[in-house]
Amino acid sequence: MYLLDDSLFFPNPNNAPDHGLAAIGGDLSVDRLLLAYNSGYFPWYNGREPICWWSPDPRMVFDLKSNQPMRITKSMRQSKRNRGYEVRxxxxxxEVMNHCGTVKRNDQDGTWINEDMLNAYSKLHDLGHAKSIEVFKDNELVGGLYGIDVPEKKIFCGESMFSLATDASKIAFMYLVQKLQQLDYHLIDAQVYNDHLDSLGGVEMDREAFLSYLK
Structure with missing residues (x-):
């Protein structure tokens, strides 16, 4: 385990244990966060803990170069066509981050999206690095997602999504996949496996292979 100080540095992620926790400490400054995402790390921690930096093996991704990067169901197509959703x-x-932090999830007791994370990622958004996709119905926000864009590496690092209406977050994700394919992106980084990501078409990739996209 590496204890970070004030210097902008991360250990080689290839040396991290399979579960991914390789370093603790540091801060959530813009420069450190950008270095983290460009090095294959992401922060994930309880607000009462020191900042934890992860680079798991394997890595959950959506392969935008595959024949089917996302599994689109009949229900999703019907929702896109019939529910009056507008994507922005x-x-x-x-607001998207706040919803992601407060929506109840079956597989989580709490949230890692605390006030410090909200402020840090809002700064990244103001600088054009963090982006959101939003789904509205009758001019009301009902779903969306956010993440970190790494355009030089053609990777979008997905952070979280939420849904307050049928398929709303899936519509946001479908929009993101199609947009990134048009921009010739390689991957959406989904970080770690869960059943929901698997149902959407996410696949696990060896950490070494994932990191090769960041070189």
Missing amino acids: ENTCFK
Whole structure:
């Protein structure tokens, strides 16, 4: 385990244990967060703990170069066509983060999206690094997602999504996949496996292979 100090540094992620926790400490400054995402790390911690930095093996991703990067169901297509959803980009980033932090999830007791994370990622958003996709119905925000864009590496690092209406977050994700494919992106980084990501078409990739995209 590496204890970070004030210097901008991360240990080689290839040396991290499989569960991914390789370093603790440091801060959530813009420069450190950008270095983290460009090095294959992401922060994930309880607000009462020191900041924890992860680079798991394997890594959950959506392969945008595959024949089917996302599993689109009949229900999703019907929702997109019939539910009157409107998709927007970067119009209410903080609201999306807040919803992601407060929506109840079956597999989680709490949230890692604390006030420090909200402030840090809002700064990244103001600088154009953090982005959100939002789904509205009758001009009300009902779903969305946010993440970190790494355009030089053609990777979008997904952080979280939420849904207050049927398939709303899936519509946001479908929009993101299609947009990134048009921009010739390689991957959406989904970090770690869960059943929901698997149902959407996420696949696990060896950490070494994932890190090769960041070189």
